[in-house]
Amino acid sequence: MDFDSFKNEFLIACDFIEEPIIEESTRFDQIADFDSLAMLGVIVLLETKFSKQISGEAVMKLETVKALYEFATK
Amino acid sequence: MTIATLEKVAVRGIVTVVPEARIDNFDVSEENLRTRQRLIKNIGIRYRHICRNGMIFSDLAQKSVELLLEGLKWQKDSIDALILVTQSPEYLIPATSVILQDRIGLSTNTSAFDINLGCSGYTYGLFTCASMIGEKRFRRVIVIVGDQSASDGSPDNGREVLFGDACSATALEFDNEAPDMFFEGNSDGSGSEAIIVPHGGKRNPFNESSLKPMLWEDGVERNPLDVRLDGPAIMNFSIKRAPESILNVLKNSNKTIEDIDYFVMHQANKMINDTIKFKVGGNADQWPLSLEEYGNTSSTSIPMTITGNLSEKASTQKVKWLTCGFGIGLSWGTLYFETDKIYCPKPFKIK
DSSP, rough: OHHHHHHHHHHHHHSSSSSOOOOOOOBBOOOOTOHHHHHHHHHHHHEEEEEEOOHHHHHHHHHHHHHHHHHHHH | OOEEEEEEEEEEEEEEESSSSSSEEEEEGGGHHHHHHHHHHOOOOOOOOOOOOTTOOHHHHHHHHHHHHHTTTGGGGGGEEEEEEEESSSSSSOOOHHHHHHHHHHOOTOEEEEOOOTTTTTHHHHHHHTTTTTTBBBBBBEOOOOOOOOOSSSSSSHHHHHOOOOOEEEEEOOOTTTOEEEEEEEGGGTTSSSSOOOOSSSOOOOGGGSSSSSEESOOOEOTTTOOEOOOOOOHHHHHHHHHHHHHHHHHHHTOOGGGGGGGEOOOOOOHHHHHHHHHHHHHGGOOOOOHHHHOOOOGGGHHHHHHHHHHHHHHEEEEEEEEEEEEHHHHHHHHEEEESOOOOOOEEEEE
8 A cells, every 4th residue: 555545534533623734744733633633533443444442542653654554564 | 263053952932022112213303303313314213112110130031941941841949050241230249140039930950150241142152052062061051242332312322322222032052953153252352442331340349429410532421330342442442352152163163155054143233233234144034133122232233133033944944053242341253153933923012
């Protein structure tokens, strides 16, 4: 999966009310609506599409959407 | 891991009760509506019943047993044991089940005790009670499960829209011809803080700080007598452990996904339940949800789904159920059982 496809999956998983512009370098703490529900969506995305388990703290430690993409696809 | 086989025990009836009063999760101010719509869409919960005007959980418990005995036409003195699975006791001590023995009018020859479990409680409750039944053991046992968890007006969005109050009573009876039940139980106390009420027990006794709102690390203000949920930790636990346990029980009971009529899960939230379904397999009809109408009703959510969604099927047909409860503890249990035309009315709403 390339980054653009992952970005689309990420946006669907987070189900933001106002869809933010996501770049590779976008940090989770820069996304205003990256709340607990979005976090649950990310956890489900990684489990169902990539068979990867990740905690909420680990997602935040990855810091950027690109790092999450690399974790998911490595 | 041992899978327990329980022989010669039949489920005769399941009754579920909820308070008549209910909350519509869409009932928020216009400015909060879009946020709430997003939340409801993802967790799948629209309505939650709630105890009002002095009603408490044990009132639901009493009514559920009375309705069950009435529906089955069982005499009160025929009940050997009354077991209550709850984390909403009437008092810390004595056990609420013993109080209910008297209030319901059961014989003093009735064994009664409480089990302190939440979302895994239906599977553990049925397993415990079925274990008490046998040719030289008890003949009729009632297991009550449920909690009073609904909140209204809490600033904690993590739980404010989730929980509903409910209770269920299930009747078990010795039966030489009953098909086997299969049970697997699991525990992981390292996750005990994932769902916790920090104050009020012996570790942190109630004190003046117990009622003071404080800001927790998840950014939510709550007091230490409120239940605290770590959403991501619960999500990770549920979508890993529940599918593992379900597949393990299927394998060890020599059953396939196609053999099961219904996989009735604890109704946690739609994201968790959909992910468990995705990982186990089967078709959508095998995986009923009662979340929209009742919310997460703790240990009642399995019998709530059976009575709320499948009352007619259970009343008129043989049904093979694979149930899995998972949550606070952390605790999880999976139980396979069959029913044959049982007393299973739709949920009762009581005032």
